Amino acid sequence: MxxxxPADFEEKLASFRTFVQTKIREIGLRDSDIINMDEVPLTFDIPMNRTIDAKRKDTITIRTTGHEKSSFTVVLACSADGGKLLPMIIFKRKTMPKEKFRGD
Structure with missing residues (x-):
């Protein structure tokens, strides 16, 4: 749930919108300058929580990559004019990788 x-939420919302629109005009922001972003955590490997095998079997082996707990973050963003920014990927590492990544 x-x-x-609150009972006066419509009044507060209208007041906030007016304040923001006034500030945007004062500063001279364009819609392409207003960005909304979000971070999405993802994992490298998600092992299944169900298996299919013969009945009454004591042990069932599940193959994984060994990276079930390794994760990374994808940052997604769009501008107020409808433009989409390139996604950014953040890897959580203690040491920097030796390989060079593309920078475009």
Whole structure:
């Protein structure tokens, strides 16, 4: 269940929109300058939690890459004019990799 909105939320929302629109005009921002972004955590390997094998078998082997706990973050962003920015990938490592990555 979501929280209940305050009784005067429409008034507060209208006031906030007016404030933001005034600031955008004062600064001279274009829609392409206004960016919304979000981070999405992902894992390299997601082992299945169900298996199929013969009945009454004591042990079932599940093959994985060994990276079930390794993760990375993808940053996605778009601008107010509808433009999409290139995704950014953040790897969590203690040491820097020796390989060079493309920089475009």
């Amino acid at each position: 979501a929280q209940k909105l």
